[in-house]
Amino acid sequence: MAITFTQFENELVVNQKKIVFDHNIRYVKEVDETLIVLLEIPNNVTYLNNVFGINEIGEIKWRIQSVSDVFPLKNPLPFENLMVKSTDVYVSDFYGRRFLLNTTNGKLLSSDVVR
Structure with a gap:
């Protein structure tokens, strides 16, 4: 099922409900009936x-x-990238540290380094 949404600079409207974030939205991906939002x-x-x-x-x-x-x-950073492979969702930071994300609850499952 596709979730209908509209994206603006720092706002996401889903089912006529507006969510305003502290920063602009970089990416929005739908996975398992959840919109995954990465802020810039x-x-x-x-x-x-x-x-x-x-x-x-x-x-x-x-x-x-x-x-x-x-x-x-050491030196935690904000995430820079959001990647979806089938139903696996990964986020990575500027240093190339990549983390597998559980899309049901936002928990981090594993970590590796991407070069």
């Missing part, structure tokens, strides 16, 4: 966990789990 974070702003899961009625289901809760990581 300016270089001079400290804002982590910039990935959200939105349901079909326009409610925020989850915000991505903090990387430092799961993996020992």
